[in-house]
Amino acid sequence: MKELKISKDEYFYGHKACSGCGGSLAVRLALKALGKNTFVVIPAGCMSAVGFIYPQLCFSVNAMISQFASTGAMLSGVYAGAKALGLENFNVVGFAGDGGTADIGLQALSGAIDRNDKIIYICYDNEAYMNTGVQQSGLTPYGARTTTSPAGDNIHGSANRKKDMFEIVAAHKIKYAATASIGYPKDFINKVSKAKEVDGTSYIHVFAPCPTGWGISTSETVSIAKEVVECGLWYLAEYENGEFILNRKIEEFSSVKNYLKNQGRFKHLDESDIESIIKERDEKWGKTLNNFKVNEDKLIVLNENSTCCDK
Numbered sequence: 001m002k003e004l005k006i007s008k009d010e011y012f013y014g015h016k017a018c019s020g021c022g023g024s025l026a027v028r029l030a031l032k033a034l035g036k037n038t039f040v041v042i043p044a045g046c047m048s049a050v051g052f053i054y055p056q057l058c059f060s061v062n063a064m065i066s067q068f069a070s071t072g073a074m075l076s077g078v079y080a081g082a083k084a085l086g087l088e089n090f091n092v093v094g095f096a097g098d099g100g101t102a103d104i105g106l107q108a109l110s111g112a113i114d115r116n117d118k119i120i121y122i123c124y125d126n127e128a129y130m131n132t133g134v135q136q137s138g139l140t141p142y143g144a145r146t147t148t149s150p151a152g153d154n155i156h157g158s159a160n161r162k163k164d165m166f167e168i169v170a171a172h173k174i175k176y177a178a179t180a181s182i183g184y185p186k187d188f189i190n191k192v193s194k195a196k197e198v199d200g201t202s203y204i205h206v207f208a209p210c211p212t213g214w215g216i217s218t219s220e221t222v223s224i225a226k227e228v229v230e231c232g233l234w235y236l237a238e239y240e241n242g243e244f245i246l247n248r249k250i251e252e253f254s255s256v257k258n259y260l261k262n263q264g265r266f267k268h269l270d271e272s273d274i275e276s277i278i279k280e281r282d283e284k285w286g287k288t289l290n291n292f293k294v295n296e297d298k299l300i301v302l303n304e305n306s307t308c309c310d311k
């Protein structure tokens with residue numbers, strides 16, 4: 001049984017995120033894994049809006065806001081600057097939303113992976129542009145209602161399919177990439193700890209529900225982030241040394257319908273919409289995920305016996 005030690009130190013607290021915000025939990029947990037010698041870059045989006053309210057900066061590590069499109073470029077710049085100052089043993093991490101990653105920030109991320117500086121890029125995926133009022137992004141799933149993909153008699157929410165961001169990043173032959181979910185916090189922390197040791201660029205894509213934009217109760221964030229993995233619409237995986245590894249193989253999926261119908265953004269979906277989502281899930285698992293090597297050993301979530309202090 002693996003034992004995971006989670007630091008009691010807090011590096012992101014007093015922020016103004018909505019109750020139950022999955023993105024803020026992702027930032028908090030990742031910083032526990034990275035520790036105090038960390039530089040944080042956050043582009044325009046919810047995490048910068050809720051974390052940098054003068055005079056109540058909510059980071060106890062160095063943190064700065066980048067332009068919306070530039071997280072990858074700024075991470076490289078911060079890394080170069082710290083090196084030029086002669087610093088050693090530091091982490092440089094970016095936390096960008098799904099819009100900031102899969103849409104407007106994609107080229108900067110791609111360039112950063114090419115440069116292969118020792119930086120960590122974390123995409124907290126709440127599946128829409130939340131900070132500006134829930135607009136559809138390239139990572140909004142099929143059928144989700146947003147303010148730019150409304151639901152009515154003729155249109156049933158987003159007609160687009162979620163981009164395979166993890167695979168897009170892996171196609172760059174990055175040193176280390178992983179998917180995670182805040183429903184599996186130990187797995188997520190473990191992956192961030194692993195990224196910290198990578199001698200080059202790493203990328204973690206963490207599923208992070210948003211009660212405000214999704215129409216769920218604030219107490220359901222973690223259970224929904226778990227359910228999405230159990231029903232097969234999200235997956236826990238790694239890409240390392242050119243190999244794909246699945247960290248959680250689902251023998252029997254839980255109900256996709258239950259997952260969708262618990263969320264206001266999917267309430268309008270009819271049976272044929274749900275069938276189409278299930279078909280797409282089965283194709284993804286059939287063509288891609290079932291071909292990944294399986295190593296559930298790396299998934300520290302099934303045993304809950306962890307310690308809560310790194311002293």
Ligand SMILES: Cc1ncc(C[n+]2csc(CCOP(=O)(O)OP(=O)(O)O)c2C)c(N)n1
Binds near residue numbers: 047097099101
């Ligand atoms: C160049 C530019 N275009 C648009 C905006 C407006 N803007 C600020 S935050 C944001 C949404 C960010 O969405 P996402 O990256 O998914 O993060 P979230 O707000 O969901 O956390 C937008 C469109 C901006 N700040 N800069």
Ligand code: SF4
Binds near residue numbers: 017
């Ligand atoms: S709108 Fe969503 S992502 Fe933004 S702070 Fe609130 S819960 Fe978090």
Ligand SMILES: [Mg+2]
Binds near residue numbers: 126130
């Ligand atoms: Mg978003």
